[in-house]
Amino acid sequence: MAKILEVREVQKSYQIGKIAVPALRGVSFDVKEGEFLAIFGPSGSGKSTLLHLMGGLDRPDTGEIIVDGDNLQKLSDDVLAELRLRKIGFVFQFFNLLPRLTALRNVELPLTIAGVPERQGLEKAASLLKLMGLEARMDHRPSELSGGEQQRVAMARALVNSPKIVLADEPTGNLDTKTGWEIVQLMQRLNKEKGQTFIIITHDPHIAETADRMIFLKDGLVEAVKEAPRRNA
Amino acid sequence: MKMSRIISIAWGNMKQRRLRTSLTTLGVVIGITAIIGLASLGEGFRLEIRNRMQQGFELDILIVIPGSFTTGLGEFEPQEVSRVRNVSGAASVAPLMTLPRTRLLNEEGEPLNALTVAGVNFQELAQMLPERLAPLEGSIPSAGENNTIVLGYKACFLNESTRLVNVGDNVTVQFGAAPYNVTKELKVAAILEKSGTSGITNFDYWAFIPANTTFSLMKREVYNIILVKVSDVEESEEVGRNVEAVFDNPYSVSVLVPLAFMRQVDRILNIVQIFLMSIASISLLVAGIGIMNIMTVSVMERTREIGILKAIGAKSRTVLTMFLAEAMLIGLIGGLIGMLTGYGISYGFAYGLSNLIQSQQSSEVAYRTQNPERLSINPVFSPEWTVIAFVFAIVVCVVFGLYPARKAAKLDPVNALRYE
Numbered sequence: 279m280a281k282i283l284e285v286r287e288v289q290k291s292y293q294i295g296k297i298a299v300p301a302l303r304g305v306s307f308d309v310k311e312g313e314f315l316a317i318f319g320p321s322g323s324g325k326s327t328l329l330h331l332m333g334g335l336d337r338p339d340t341g342e343i344i345v346d347g348d349n350l351q352k353l354s355d356d357v358l359a360e361l362r363l364r365k366i367g368f369v370f371q372f373f374n375l376l377p378r379l380t381a382l383r384n385v386e387l388p389l390t391i392a393g394v395p396e397r398q399g400l401e402k403a404a405s406l407l408k409l410m411g412l413e414a415r416m417d418h419r420p421s422e423l424s425g426g427e428q429q430r431v432a433m434a435r436a437l438v439n440s441p442k443i444v445l446a447d448e449p450t451g452n453l454d455t456k457t458g459w460e461i462v463q464l465m466q467r468l469n470k471e472k473g474q475t476f477i478i479i480t481h482d483p484h485i486a487e488t489a490d491r492m493i494f495l496k497d498g499l500v501e502a503v504k505e506a507p508r509r510n511a
Numbered sequence: 512m513k514m515s516r517i518i519s520i521a522w523g524n525m526k527q528r529r530l531r532t533s534l535t536t537l538g539v540v541i542g543i544t545a546i547i548g549l550a551s552l553g554e555g556f557r558l559e560i561r562n563r564m565q566q567g568f569e570l571d572i573l574i575v576i577p578g579s580f581t582t583g584l585g586e587f588e589p590q591e592v593s594r595v596r597n598v599s600g601a602a603s604v605a606p607l608m609t610l611p612r613t614r615l616l617n618e619e620g621e622p623l624n625a626l627t628v629a630g631v632n633f634q635e636l637a638q639m640l641p642e643r644l645a646p647l648e649g650s651i652p653s654a655g656e657n658n659t660i661v662l663g664y665k666a667c668f669l670n671e672s673t674r675l676v677n678v679g680d681n682v683t684v685q686f687g688a689a690p691y692n693v694t695k696e697l698k699v700a701a702i703l704e705k706s707g708t709s710g711i712t713n714f715d716y717w718a719f720i721p722a723n724t725t726f727s728l729m730k731r732e733v734y735n736i737i738l739v740k741v742s743d744v745e746e747s748e749e750v751g752r753n754v755e756a757v758f759d760n761p762y763s764v765s766v767l768v769p770l771a772f773m774r775q776v777d778r779i780l781n782i783v784q785i786f787l788m789s790i791a792s793i794s795l796l797v798a799g800i801g802i803m804n805i806m807t808v809s810v811m812e813r814t815r816e817i818g819i820l821k822a823i824g825a826k827s828r829t830v831l832t833m834f835l836a837e838a839m840l841i842g843l844i845g846g847l848i849g850m851l852t853g854y855g856i857s858y859g860f861a862y863g864l865s866n867l868i869q870s871q872q873s874s875e876v877a878y879r880t881q882n883p884e885r886l887s888i889n890p891v892f893s894p895e896w897t898v899i900a901f902v903f904a905i906v907v908c909v910v911f912g913l914y915p916a917r918k919a920a921k922l923d924p925v926n927a928l929r930y931e
Contacts, residue, residue, distance in 0.1 A: 330925050333822070335821075335822055335924045335925050335928075336923075336924075336925045355826075355827060356826050356827070356828070359821065359824050359825060359826040359827070360824065360826070361824075362822065362823065362824040363823065363824025363825075364824070368822050368823065370928070374815070374818075374819045374822070374928065375819075376816055376819060378523065378524070378527055387820075387823060388823045388824055390512060390516050390520075391512050391820070391823065391824050391825050391829065392512075392824070393512055393513055396516070435823065439824075
């Protein structure tokens with residue numbers, strides 16, 4: 279399978295006061311198209327930083343990240359925004375829905391930004407919410423939805439622009455175990471049905487186990503890579 | 512992202528914070544109200560002053576005098592007068608000869624109250640100044656009636672109750688130094704209505720006699736004032752220059768152009784108006800600072816939201832536009848409301864002010880123009896000022912919104928998403 283994402287010797291540190299705190303200290307790996315990858319590690323291991331870098335929300339200090347053939351280092355902020363809009367879908371731990379908008383409008387938002395006509399955008403958003411089993415909750419605001427429902431709305435939003443890669447930052451971190459599992463199963467189903475690449479960050483080993491491949495990150499370095507036997511068989 | 516969607520999102524955000532938005536908009540409303548109110552009221556005030564001055568001044572009449580106020584007065588020869596008659600832009604010309612050292616006596620030998628005795632062509636002058644030469648009693652003599660006199664209202668009275676002369680009476684003109692050996696009997700043809708003070712002079716104290724009579728009294732045919740009525744008021748200065756040019760020595764005459772004086776007053780009123788408007792504009796600037804303040808708070812509150820927008824692919828420019836759209840909408844709405852309240856308030860003020868001045872005016876006993884009409888200030892709806900004020904409102908809002916909007920646009924998405 280073709281590589282959809284390459285991470286090459288990426289280093290990133292944060293300035294806290296006068297001290298530079300390294301978050302990533304030279305990380306390299308590839309992600310294949312259609313893969314379901316888990317990045318696993320304890321908190322402070324640099325997982326979220328890595329995800330932000332892969333999604334073009336931030337830039338590495340050194341090293342390269344290539345997404346679908348584009349070297350992110352070489353792209354301007356506007357082009358990066360365009361890339362996030364067209365090729366990447368984000369799912370966050372705290373859902374990050376806009377509280378003022380209904381579920382439907384939240385899902386439509388990326389299409390609005392992309393300039394898709396309103397009616398067409400709403401149709402697409404509605405169809406994704408149906409896919410998530412939320413057809414009855416479309417006109418509810420986030421505050422009227424349960425955590426699991428909110429995360430499914432967030433998933434619908436991440437998928438509405440048909441991105442090649444979905445990046446999920448602790449998508450189950452704010453949900454109870456049962457709901458968390460439902461979300462992971464939904465992701466895996468979408469991954470299989472639509473062939474989109476999923477990269478999820480988790481510190482839950484059970485969830486990491488379900489992935490095609492698991493990258494174990496510790497102290498800003500890849501400590502281990504584990505292929506799941508189930509897919510290879 | 513389409514502009515219409517950005518505006519509708521901005522509008523949604525504003526509705527979300529209704530009280531805050533209304534208060535911010537109120538600042539703009541007050542600013543625009545002040546500007547529009549002052550502009551329309553000031554313009555109305557200016558027009559009223561202009562009207563009043565036009566009434567008093569007879570703007571279309573130039574006064575040509577020989578010499579100047581400083582060099583002393585001279586005289587005009589008849590051929591000079593006829594040259595003035597041919598000046599282009601002059602609709603009509605009336606020469607006058609005011610007689611020096613002249614007394615008028617009634618049939619009882621009492622002197623009349625006439626301060627100035629002028630030899631004129633009655634019909635010519637009456638045509639030029641029909642309102643000033645409106646007879647109260649009798650009628651203005653035709654050109655042929657030589658031995659007649661027309662008296663200003665106050666020339667006929669010693670005081671309010673004592674009348675000195677009636678129409679049909681004879682009046683003796685004494686000319687020259689005592690013992691007044693040059694005299695002439697004239698018959699009173701008309702007594703004029705009170706004309707009050709005016710730009711030229713107060714005709715109430717004048718007596719008009721035929722020009723021929725003055726010539727025979729003086730034994731010379733000369734004039735010392737030429738009135739020139741211009742066909743177009745706006746060309747007054749031009750006609751004035753043309754008049755000067757017909758004299759052999761243009762420096763030997765003075766042409767008084769009332770319009771030039773008017774224009775000067777107009778300029779002064781303009782400066783006052785601009786001064787008032789700039790004070791009013793300060794209130795709009797204060798409103799702008801209010802917008803900046805509120806939007807800065809709003810950007811902080813919405814940091815996370817901005818982070819989300821950026822994460823899902825909104826460009827910095829889109830975020831910038833979104834916030835500027837809010838500022839613009841505040842300017843737009845505030846401007847519209849301010850325009851309505853501005854005109855409303857200026858009409859209210861004008862009404863109150865007119866009443867106030869009216870009551871003051873009627874309580875004073877003084878010389879007024881013919882009819883001491885009610886002073887009426889009518890606010891003027893000026894499309895230019897309306898457009899300027901409206902654009903100013905939007906520009907101020909957008910300019911002051913620029914700082915917070917840029918702050919929002921520059922937010923780092925990662926930090927913004929972490930913001931609690």
